[in-house]
Amino acid sequence: MDEWRASVAPYIREVVESGAYPHFARRVVEARDPSFTEQFTFGLGRILDGISAC
Numbered sequence: 001m002d003e004w005r006a007s008v009a010p011y012i013r014e015v016v017e018s019g020a021y022p023h024f025a026r027r028v029v030e031a032r033d034p035s036f037t038e039q040f041t042f043g044l045g046r047i048l049d050g051i052s053a054c
Helices: 002-018 022-030 035-052
Strands: none
Touching: 002 022
């Protein structure tokens, strides 16, 4: 995830600073990083959803 963020950061910064997408910019600026527990719980839920769909 850190590699992906580092690779897209310049583009996101450019989009936010352009002012062309104010709603997107607000979401980016106000976003918070989920905790490890939140990330794990979300990911586990998706895996279990996939298994139950089979």
